[in-house]
Amino acid sequence: MNALNGKIAIVTGGAGGIGGGQVERFVAEGAKVVIADVAEDLGTALAAKLGENAVFRHLDVRDEASWNDVVADTVSRWGGVDVLVNTAGIAGYRLIADLTVERYMNMIQINQIGVFLGIRSVIATMTERGGGSIINVSSYAGVRAGAGVAAYSSTKFAVRALTQSAAIELAPFGIRVNALLPGVIDTPPVQGWAQDRRAASIASIPLGKFGSMDQAARMAVFLASDESSYSTGADFYVDGGVAIASGREPPRAKRAKV
Numbered sequence: 001m002n003a004l005n006g007k008i009a010i011v012t013g014g015a016g017g018i019g020g021g022q023v024e025r026f027v028a029e030g031a032k033v034v035i036a037d038v039a040e041d042l043g044t045a046l047a048a049k050l051g052e053n054a055v056f057r058h059l060d061v062r063d064e065a066s067w068n069d070v071v072a073d074t075v076s077r078w079g080g081v082d083v084l085v086n087t088a089g090i091a092g093y094r095l096i097a098d099l100t101v102e103r104y105m106n107m108i109q110i111n112q113i114g115v116f117l118g119i120r121s122v123i124a125t126m127t128e129r130g131g132g133s134i135i136n137v138s139s140y141a142g143v144r145a146g147a148g149v150a151a152y153s154s155t156k157f158a159v160r161a162l163t164q165s166a167a168i169e170l171a172p173f174g175i176r177v178n179a180l181l182p183g184v185i186d187t188p189p190v191q192g193w194a195q196d197r198r199a200a201s202i203a204s205i206p207l208g209k210f211g212s213m214d215q216a217a218r219m220a221v222f223l224a225s226d227e228s229s230y231s232t233g234a235d236f237y238v239d240g241g242v243a244i245a246s247g248r249e250p251p252r253a254k255r256a257k258v
């Protein structure tokens with residue numbers, strides 16, 4: 001339970017879902033964690049539950065100035081940043097025929113530019129500390145697109161490209177950058193799916209079940225820790241095999257269905 005002893009981490013999207021699971025496990029593993037999210041109530045409550053090793057900071061990942069503030073605040077509070085987990089993201093389904101530029105751009109701003117700003121914001125402090133680990137949450141939809149996910153998948157492919165470029169650029173400074181590719185993780189939104197949708201999705205997963213938030217978090221712990229010290233620029237799947245399974249087409253190619 002001390003894989004991350006003494007590490008200082010920022011987790012975007014850390015107020016709930018996969019990010020919330022990462023925050024809880026990171027603290028359990030000995031890290032100090034900044035929960036960086038737009039969800040004030042959830043984030044503050046999670047920080048209060050976890051005690052002095054977790055703190056909530058409001059961050060909209062689209063906003064350059066806020067990134068500078070959150071990183072500067074972390075440096076003055078705890079001395080630097082060792083780990084950045086870029087988990088904040090939004091999903092949503094639209095066939096291309098129904099997809100507006102506004103909707104597409106918002107997804108790019110949060111899922112893609114948010115990750116870029118995060119990477120850029122921590123380079124100086126990580127370099128100063130002699131290295132660090134950046135984990136960018138992509139998706140199984142970041143290796144294979146399907147109907148209704150043109151915008152989402154495009155941003156998740158882009159996250160993997162950003163990861164590869166950053167890994168090469170930052171390796172000389174001891175900063176590792178990897179992509180985490182969840183399959184279907186049983187977060188509150190997935191728990192809210194209709195039973196038939198959940199059943200159809202489970203049927204497409206070789207391991208025959210959704211992943212838990214803790215399973216996704218454990219991969220993030222590995223990537224954040226020194227156990228993964230020779231890994232950079234790579235894709236790490238926590239997906240029950242769904243990315244390689246055939247016939248993975250999601251059963252949701254209906255018009256204008258969110």
Ligand SMILES: NC(=O)c1ccc[n+]([C@@H]2O[C@H](COP(=O)([O-])OP(=O)(O)OC[C@H]3O[C@@H](n4cnc5c(N)ncnc54)[C@H](O)[C@@H]3O)[C@@H](O)[C@H]2O)c1
Pocket residue numbers: 012013014015016017018019036037038039059060061062087088089090091110137138139140181182183184185186187188189190
């Ligand atoms: N749940 C899954 O099955 C699954 C599968 C593959 C990939 N992912 C990816 O995992 C990540 C987390 O997904 P989740 O299912 O936990 O979603 P979620 O909606 O439960 O959590 C997302 C978090 O991001 C925060 N957020 C949204 N916009 C933000 C912004 N502009 N700035 C800062 N924070 C913001 C939300 O407040 C929320 O706390 C996303 O990047 C998603 O694409 C999820």
